[in-house]
Amino acid sequence: MNISRKDFLKLAGLAAVRVGAGALPNDASAAVEEFEGNPDRFGILVDTTQCIGQNCRRCELACAKEHNLPALDKAPEDATVFDQPRRTHPGQFTVVNRFPGSNPDSPVYVKKQCMHCDEPACASACLVGAFTKTDQGAVAYDASVCIGCRYCMIACPFDIPTYEYASALHPRVRKCTFCLETRLKEGKPPACTEACPREVMTFGKREDLIKVARQKIARHHEKYVDHIYGEHEVGGTSWMYLAAQPFDTLGFRTDLGKTPYPSLTRNYLSAAPLVMAIWPAFFLSIYLFTKRKDELAAKQNGKPHGNNKEPGEEH
Amino acid sequence: MQLFSLIAALLALLLYSDNSLAKAQPSKVTNGCTECHVCSTPTLEDPCLRGCPRPRVTPQELKLGPDRILINEIEAEYEPVDFSHRLHAEMTAMDRGCQDCHHFQEIGGITACKNCHPPDAADDNLEQPSLKGAYHRQCLGCHQDWSHDTACEICHVKKGETPPAHAGMPKSGSRFKGLVQPEKKVWNSTYGGGTVVTLFHRNHTDKYGIDCASCHHAEGCASCHAKSDQTTTEIRHSEEALHGICNSCHAEMSCDQCHLKTEAKAFSHDRTGWPLKGYHERLSCKRCHGNSHHFTKPSPDCNSCHKSWDMKSFNHKLAGLSLNEEHVEISCEECHPNRNFALTPTCSGCHDADISYPAALPGTKMK
Numbered sequence: 001m002n003i004s005r006k007d008f009l010k011l012a013g014l015a016a017v018r019v020g021a022g023a024l025p026n027d028a029s030a031a032v033e034e035f036e037g038n039p040d041r042f043g044i045l046v047d048t049t050q051c052i053g054q055n056c057r058r059c060e061l062a063c064a065k066e067h068n069l070p071a072l073d074k075a076p077e078d079a080t081v082f083d084q085p086r087r088t089h090p091g092q093f094t095v096v097n098r099f100p101g102s103n104p105d106s107p108v109y110v111k112k113q114c115m116h117c118d119e120p121a122c123a124s125a126c127l128v129g130a131f132t133k134t135d136q137g138a139v140a141y142d143a144s145v146c147i148g149c150r151y152c153m154i155a156c157p158f159d160i161p162t163y164e165y166a167s168a169l170h171p172r173v174r175k176c177t178f179c180l181e182t183r184l185k186e187g188k189p190p191a192c193t194e195a196c197p198r199e200v201m202t203f204g205k206r207e208d209l210i211k212v213a214r215q216k217i218a219r220h221h222e223k224y225v226d227h228i229y230g231e232h233e234v235g236g237t238s239w240m241y242l243a244a245q246p247f248d249t250l251g252f253r254t255d256l257g258k259t260p261y262p263s264l265t266r267n268y269l270s271a272a273p274l275v276m277a278i279w280p281a282f283f284l285s286i287y288l289f290t291k292r293k294d295e296l297a298a299k300q301n302g303k304p305h306g307n308n309k310e311p312g313e314e315h
Numbered sequence: 316m317q318l319f320s321l322i323a324a325l326l327a328l329l330l331y332s333d334n335s336l337a338k339a340q341p342s343k344v345t346n347g348c349t350e351c352h353v354c355s356t357p358t359l360e361d362p363c364l365r366g367c368p369r370p371r372v373t374p375q376e377l378k379l380g381p382d383r384i385l386i387n388e389i390e391a392e393y394e395p396v397d398f399s400h401r402l403h404a405e406m407t408a409m410d411r412g413c414q415d416c417h418h419f420q421e422i423g424g425i426t427a428c429k430n431c432h433p434p435d436a437a438d439d440n441l442e443q444p445s446l447k448g449a450y451h452r453q454c455l456g457c458h459q460d461w462s463h464d465t466a467c468e469i470c471h472v473k474k475g476e477t478p479p480a481h482a483g484m485p486k487s488g489s490r491f492k493g494l495v496q497p498e499k500k501v502w503n504s505t506y507g508g509g510t511v512v513t514l515f516h517r518n519h520t521d522k523y524g525i526d527c528a529s530c531h532h533a534e535g536c537a538s539c540h541a542k543s544d545q546t547t548t549e550i551r552h553s554e555e556a557l558h559g560i561c562n563s564c565h566a567e568m569s570c571d572q573c574h575l576k577t578e579a580k581a582f583s584h585d586r587t588g589w590p591l592k593g594y595h596e597r598l599s600c601k602r603c604h605g606n607s608h609h610f611t612k613p614s615p616d617c618n619s620c621h622k623s624w625d626m627k628s629f630n631h632k633l634a635g636l637s638l639n640e641e642h643v644e645i646s647c648e649e650c651h652p653n654r655n656f657a658l659t660p661t662c663s664g665c666h667d668a669d670i671s672y673p674a675a676l677p678g679t680k681m682k
Contacts, residue, residue, distance in 0.1 A: 045441075052455050055465040077466065106460055198455060199448030204441045212441045218353050218363075 037118050041137035042184060043206030043238040044193060045213055046111060048250060049223065050200040053096050053109030054079050062195035063094045063113075066179060085251060088112065090164045093176040094192055099250045108243070110250050111192070111200070114139060114160045114176035115230060116238035121261030125155035130173075136185060137206060137238040138178035146173060157234055157256050178238070206238055213242055235260025380404060380425075388434060388446065394472040406457075408537035416453050496520060496539075499581070506574040513579035523610075524601050530560050564609065589657060592635055615657035635681050642677035650677070 057076040064072060070091045074081040082098035094113035101108045120139045123131035130146045133139055141161075148171055153161045164171040179190035188194075189203035202209060213228045229247050230240035234256050241247070248254045348355075354363040380400055387395035407415040420426055432449035444452060459465050472478045500514040519525045531539060552560070561573065573579075584591045595603075603620065604610035617624050626647060631638045642650075650660040650672075660672045 050452060052459050052465050055467070105463075197447065197451040199444040199452070202441050208441055215353075215442065 037133065038135040038137070039207060040205055041135060041238065042178075042187075042203065043116075043137055043209045043240060044190070045202040045204075045209040045228075046239065046241045047200055047202070047216070048108055048110050048241055048243045050198045051096065051109040051111065052198060053082065053098055053107070056197065057081075057096055058195040058197060059094055059111055059192035059201075060092065060096060062191040063176075064092065066182065066191035067093060067177070069093070082107075082109075086112075087162075088114075088160060088175065089162050090166070090172075090174040093174065097251060102245055108245065108250055110241075110252075112158075112251075113192070113239065114178070115158050115233075116176075116178055117234055117260075118236040118238070119234070119260035119262050121155040121157060121234070122152035122161055124262035124265065125151040127151065134180060136178070136180060138180040138184055139238075140177065140180055141173055141175065143170075143172040148173075155261065157253060157261060206240075209240060213240065216242060232258040234258070235263070386450070389471075392474065394474060394476075396470045397478075398470075405535045405537075408535050415457075501578055504574055506570060508571045509574040509576045511575050511578055512573050513575070515579075515581050518582060522600050524599060525564075529563070593633070615655050617656060631678070632681055636676065636678050637681055638678040 055076055057072070060072055061076070063069070072092070082096075085097045086092075086095040088095055094111060096109050096111050099108045099110060116133075116137060116139045118133065120131055120133055123129070123133060123139065127149055128145045128147055130142045131139055131152060132142070148163075150161075150163055150173070152173055153159075153163060161173045161175045163173055178184050179188075183190055189201075193201040193203045202212060204212070210228060210231055213231075217224045217226055217228075223244055224242055225244065225246055227247060228240050228242065229252055230237035235258065241252070243250055246254075348357075352363050354361075357363050382399070382401045384398045384400045385395040386398055403416075404413065407413060414420075417425060419431060428449055429446050432443060432446040434446040443449070454470065455465055458469065466479070468476075468479050497516050500516050502512040502514075503510050504512055520527065527539065565573070591598075600610060603613045613619060631643070645665075647654055649664050650662070651658070652661060652664075660677075662670045662672055662675065662677075666675075
């Protein structure tokens with residue numbers, strides 16, 4: 001077999017990557033199935049057809065109170081708050097936005113907060129592991145280890161984590177906590193959900209909520225679109241939504257796919273340590289091997305009456 | 316005699332037992348499968364029942380329902396919610412009727428909301444809201460769509476405060492298609508002088524500013540605010556009551572002024588000798604003739620309405636006549652005696668009798 005040294009190195013490198021990657025799931029669909037969260041983890045089902053938005057925003061008020069956040073910029077009675085779509089910020093972990101409905105008299109109000117992904121991109125992007133998906137279903141943030149790189153903000157497909165830019169000494173990433181410490185750990189619904197007068201949000205085990213959502217769609221198929229947003233999006237989220245019109249008209253991203261975000265980079269990133277370990281040793285051995293060959297050749301060439309033996313035949 | 320009483324007793328027993336049997340048995344199921352089941356193959360484990368498979372409450376039973384209901388679940392902080400049940404029941408006729416709210420009804424009576432929706436929010440049933448959620452879903456559904464008054468105080472008045480004014484019903488909404496009103500109504504009466512009575516309906520509402528309820532005060536909401544575009548609203552009144560409605564404004568008119576041989580012609584302001592042009596044509600009647608149902612004759616003096624009207628800056632072209640050089644300088648009174656602009660202008664102040672308006676014009680008519 002005639003193979004050049006360059007080709008050989010190429011093949012060897014590829015083989016090393018294959019070996020590294022082969023140990024891990026390299027199929028995205030396999031990764032979805034392999035997610036082993038707590039089957040009893042909690043979730044919320046948001047029925048956007050029920051939210052009245054204007055004059056209410058009890059969820060925003062309750063959230064601010066629960067987390068000792070500053071008072072809302074505008075009172076619930078102030079309709080101008082809906083003129084511009086809002087996003088969450090360090091002073092507000094949840095916002096209600098208005099979208100045009102099928103009828104000009106009936107706009108649709110959609111509550112926005114952390115979706116608490118089953119496989120969170122923020123956790124995957126975090127260098128120090130400040131984010132964890134807890135057994136209860138919340139994506140929790142640990143400010144004590146956070147280094148402030150804000151990769152989580154770039155990674156999040158829902159643009160949820162926000163940063164305390166105004167804080168000079170101890171800036172934190174802020175987002176909805178699912179009221180993990182104060183309520184969820186005791187099995188109680190988060191503050192926003194409890195405060196909602198129309199019970200737009202249903203709190204329960206995620207598995208049960210999906211059943212409830214399916215039943216709602218089946219019973220009122222004339223009302224709901226046949227889609228539970230968050231059931232499969234980015235591998236599934238703890239917060240899920242029902243709507244009477246396509247989700248892209250309600251400010252939801254429908255281009256996210258069903259693949260969990262961490263699995264998009266897992267193959268590559270997991271291979272990296274293996275490559276880092278194998279390649280140096282491999283190249284070092286080649287280097288040493290060729291160096292020794294050269295040394296032997298030099299030694300033989302240095303002899304005044306050289307013989308015709310090949311260097312490899314020496315031993 | 317003894318035999319007769321025995322037979323009677325036996326009959327009574329038979330009747331009673333029949334009756335009790337009928338009571339004990341469930342009512343006969345005559346509905347199709349889909350009335351109760353969502354899926355095509357219901358099983359014992361998964362009967363896939365609809366939420367509300369019970370008989371419907373019909374508007375005919377409206378009179379049996381209460382007029383007002385006080386809801387005082389949270390009376391510690393708020394006044395009880397004073398719910399005008401009968402008024403709301405009338406309104407539901409514009410939509411799906413009583414089952415808009417009474418979506419689940421047990422046989423033999425109205426089911427109280429809290430029988431299904433527990434006041435305790437920590438209920439395990441994820442499929443139905445608690446009492447608080449159920450109330451708010453029912454009330455705010457319409458209050459958001461129709462009247463757009465979703466403020467808490469509309470229903471929940473704080474202790475010691477007065478309830479705010481209701482915003483009232485809008486003219487359109489997603490649940491009802493607005494008002495359907497005819498251009499005119501033509502009735503045939505038995506009156507000897509003339510049988511045809513014409514009512515210019517749209518003129519009465521739009522131009523004369525007659526409030527709908529001043530005539531339609533006995534009908535339900537749905538008779539005008541129909542669910543669909545097709546509606547036939549007939550005022551169901553006695554002859555006296557019907558005449559009373561018209562006479563509240565037309566009291567001085569004789570029978571023959573309404574009861575004609577043929578259909579009447581719509582009112583035209585030209586009849587009054589003051590044809591409306593330009594700006595005046597666009598005004599509602601009320602602007603000049605007062606706000607009451609009994610219109611008053613406005614003063615013909617322009618200053619009576621145009622308070623800041625100034626003769627020097629007045630452009631006579633606005634009256635439809637561009638004055639020529641000879642006439643533009645003279646005072647108003649020379650042609651309009653006593654500044655009565657309703658009368659035909661006179662030329663006799665300056666000219667001989669052979670010159671008169673409108674044969675001879677003091678300028679050119681505007682188009």
